[in-house]
Structures are given as C-alpha cells and as structure tokens.
Amino acid sequence: MHITLETDYAVRIVYCLAKEQKRMDAKTIAEKTGVTLRFSLKILRKLVANELVKSYKGTQGGYEIGRPLKEISLNDVIETVEGPFYISRCLDEGYECGQHEVKTPCKFKKIYQEISDAVVERLKKVTFDQIVE
Amino acid sequence: MHITLETDYAVRIVYCLAKEQKRMDAKTIAEKTGVTLRFSLKILRKLVANELVKSYKGTQGGYEIGRPLKEISLNDVIETVEGPFYISRCLDEGYECGQHEVKTPCKFKKIYQEISDAVVERLKKVTFDQIVE
DNA sequence: GTTTCAGTATACAAAATTGGTGCACAAATG
DNA sequence: CATTTGTGCACCAATTTTGTATACTGAAAC
Numbered sequence: 001m002h003i004t005l006e007t008d009y010a011v012r013i014v015y016c017l018a019k020e021q022k023r024m025d026a027k028t029i030a031e032k033t034g035v036t037l038r039f040s041l042k043i044l045r046k047l048v049a050n051e052l053v054k055s056y057k058g059t060q061g062g063y064e065i066g067r068p069l070k071e072i073s074l075n076d077v078i079e080t081v082e083g084p085f086y087i088s089r090c091l092d093e094g095y096e097c098g099q100h101e102v103k104t105p106c107k108f109k110k111i112y113q114e115i116s117d118a119v120v121e122r123l124k125k126v127t128f129d130q131i132v133e
Numbered sequence: 134m135h136i137t138l139e140t141d142y143a144v145r146i147v148y149c150l151a152k153e154q155k156r157m158d159a160k161t162i163a164e165k166t167g168v169t170l171r172f173s174l175k176i177l178r179k180l181v182a183n184e185l186v187k188s189y190k191g192t193q194g195g196y197e198i199g200r201p202l203k204e205i206s207l208n209d210v211i212e213t214v215e216g217p218f219y220i221s222r223c224l225d226e227g228y229e230c231g232q233h234e235v236k237t238p239c240k241f242k243k244i245y246q247e248i249s250d251a252v253v254e255r256l257k258k259v260t261f262d263q264i265v266e
Numbered sequence: 267g268t269t270t271c272a273g274t275a276t277a278c279a280a281a282a283t284t285g286g287t288g289c290a291c292a293a294a295t296g
Numbered sequence: 297c298a299t300t301t302g303t304g305c306a307c308c309a310a311t312t313t314t315g316t317a318t319a320c321t322g323a324a325a326c
Contacts, residue, residue, distance in 0.1 A: 058323030191294025
C-alpha cells in the first residue's frame with residue numbers, strides 16, 4: 001500500500017512550484033522534477049482543477065502555485081491525484097463486501113474508517129510551508 | 134491508496150478463524166469468507182509462514198488461529214500479505230528517487246517515514262480480541 | 267488579425283501489479 | 297498404502313498504473 005508514482009510526482013511538482021515561487025512552464029517543471037513532459041501536463045491539469053496550482057495560457061504562460069503554502073497540505077495533493085484516502089475499499093462509496101460480517105453493519109467498516117480518518121488528519125498537518133525550508 | 138483485495142481477504146480469513154476458535158479446513162474457510170478456494174490456500178500459506186495461523190496436514194487437518202487474539206493485530210495481517218507499510222515508495226529499501234531534493238538527504242523521506250510510523254502504530258493497536266466481540 | 271507559444275481535452279497504448287489457476291508433491295491418518 | 301488435506305512453484309488473466317498521440321483553445325506579440 002503506497003501512494004502511486006503519479007502522486008509522488010505531483011508532490012515533487014507542487015514542491016518545485018512552492019520553492020521557486022514564480023511562473024514556470026511545463027517543460028521547465030518536467031526537467032526540474034524528472035517527470036516526463038506529457039505526464040507532468042496531465043498531473044498539472046489535475047492540480048489546476050483542484051486549485052492547488054494556477055495556469056496561464058499563451059506566450060509567457062505557465063504555472064504558479066495557487067495558494068499560500070500554509071494552505072496546501074500533503075493530503076490536498078494526494079486527494080487531488082488519487083481521491084480521498086481510504087485504507088480499505090470497504091469504505092468506497094457503494095462497495096458492499098457482504099462478507100466480513102453477515103449481519104450489517106460490517107464491523108470492519110468502523111475500524112477502517114477510524115484509521116483512515118486518523119491518517120488523513122496527519123496528512124493535513126503536513127503543509128508545504130514546513131517542507132520548503 | 135488501499136490495502137489490496139488479497140489483504141482484505143486475509144483479514145476476513147483471520148477474523149473467521151479467530152471467531153470460530155476451532156480447526157477448519159480450507160474449503161470451509163473459503164465458503165465462510167467468500168474467497169475462492171485456491172486463493173484462500175495461497176493466502177493461508179502466507180499466514181502460516183508468519184505464524185498467525187497454524188496448519189495441520191492429513192485427514193482431520195486444516196487451520197487454526199496461531200496465537201492469542203490479543204497478539205494478532207491488523208498490522209500483522211497487512212504486513213504478512215503485502216510487506217511493511219510505507220506511504221511512499223521513496224522509503225523502499227534501495228529506492229532512490231534522486232529528485233525530491235537534489236542534495237541528500239531527501240526532505241520527503243523524513244516526513245514520509247514519520248507518517249508511515251504513525252500509521253503502523255495505529256494498525257498495531259487494533260487487535261483481533263477487540264474485533265471479535 | 268494571424269502567427270506562435272503554452273495549456274486543455276480526450277482517447278489510446280504499454281507496462282506493472284494484482285488476482286486467480288494448474289499441476290505435481292508432501293505429510294498425516296486409518 | 298490409499299485417502300485426505302496442505303505445500304510450492306510456475307503460469308495466465310484482469311485490472312490498474314504509467315505514459316503517449318492527436319486535435320483543440322486561448323493569450324500575447326508582431
């Protein structure tokens with residue numbers, strides 16, 4: 001159980017923009033982070049859609065960090081790329097294992113929910129102002 | 134970022150053996166948990182190798198829970214099936230991203246390590262004596 | 267106002283991981 | 297020694313993840 005490589009890339013990209021504090025085009029970001037240009041573009045679009053990053057078209061266009069660093073957490077980046085964190089798919093909307101416990105409610109749901117919430121709380125506490133020295 | 138379906142199955146299987154507190158053969162376990170027989174056998178072998186479950190060959194053979202329920206945690210099951218929990222592959226033995234930070238040590242390693250440790254601590258606290266009512 | 271730069275959108279392809287099978291073997295019981 | 301029940305390894309299929317191609321949109325510069 002890891003965050004995906006895509007999420008890891010997204011963290012690098014946000015870190016890059018957070019550190020530089022200036023507008024950079026996708027090509028530069030790709031080079032600095034070691035992510036392929038195409039894949040960077042794809043990830044950047046997700047980050048823009050969730051307003052972690054701002055984008056500008058045309059000549060002199062590019063990307064900038066979208067908010068004060070204090071207001072961007074590791075959880076924001078993870079959630080943007082792979083959706084809300086759930087430790088087990090048992091918590092996915094609409095998923096019904098129907099097995100852990102024959103009679104509802106499934107005992108594991110509560111346990112998994114508590115653990116997931118605790119992890120999210122922790123991830124929310126790590127903000128990019130702390131990461132960028 | 135979820136635990137895999139295999140891990141989820143393993144949790145069901147341990148729960149089943151923990152609850153029944155008696156020797157059961159793979160076929161029965163498979164039926165009770167809704168996991169295919171073949172896949173159950175595969176998972177059971179991992180659980181046996183890690184001594185969470187005891188196995189017995191021959192007629193009247195089968196599987197029994199391997200330890201007092203208090204000494205089996207959710208972390209034990211997860212670790213048995215998918216190895217130690219790491220939130221990012223940056224923490225994998227021998228993995229070198231070489232990107233998050235050009236100069237060693239990578240800033241994210243420490244952060245990821247702390248989060249991973251916190252999650253593991255929490256998973257260790259959930260033991261099967263609590264789960265089986 | 268059209269050319270060029272830079273991001274957007276969607277769909278597709280390759281690679282890796284996960285989930286699941288097949289088959290021959292090993293040990294215990296009666 | 298035959299039947300029962302688990303073991304070990306290799307393999308295949310499905311799904312997910314990672315990466316790419318193509319066509320399009322909007323802004324700035326000349």
